[in-house]
Amino acid sequence: MSILILSLLLFATSFYVSAQNLTAYEVLQKNRLPRGILPEGIVDYDLNPKTGFFKVYFNNTCQFPVDAFKVKYEPTVSGFIRNGRVTRLIGVSVKVVYVWLNIGEVSREGDELEFYVGAASEEFPVHRFENSPQCGCGFYCRELIYSS
Incomplete structure (x- = not known):
């Protein structure tokens, strides 16, 4: 009986440790969100599995273009x-004309991602976010390298 309890404790401990070793990008994917909604360069993150509250940390502010917009991560x-x-996203904004507006929510419906800025929203295909953008050049880094 004690061997069974010990085995269960070891299994539970190994499951907890492996769950804690997920990257922030893997946490996104586990929640049906593409890794590309966060740029490369995450140095650490915190996640409360009960509430879903998370914090992602970068070394610096990160900006890059997405179509006609500029996106900024604090x-x-x-x-x-x-x-x-x-939901209740803080630290991500988009520049529309001359004004920075906060992106407050990202939602996935099927193969579409919807980004909410106040009462307005914009949809993009999920496949555009398969890879994480890089600070400075965003999703277009390879194009800039090959066009040089």
Whole structure:
């Protein structure tokens, strides 16, 4: 009987440790979100598995273009993550004309991602976010290297 209890404890401990060793990108994917909604360069993250509250840490502010927009990630980004959705997002903004507006939510519906900025939203295909953008050049880094 004690061997069974010991085995169960070892299994539970190894499961907890492996769950804690997920990268922030793997946490996104586990929640049906593509890794590309966060740029490369995460240095650490915190996640409360009960509430879904998370914080992602970068060394610096990260900016890059996405189509006609410019996107900015602050050194700390936080929000609540659950299956297919990030809510109460803080630390991510988009430049529209001359004004920076906060992106407050990201939601996945099928093969579409919807980004909410106040009452407005914009949809993009999920496949565009399969890879994480890089600070400075975003999703277009390879194109800049090959066109040089």
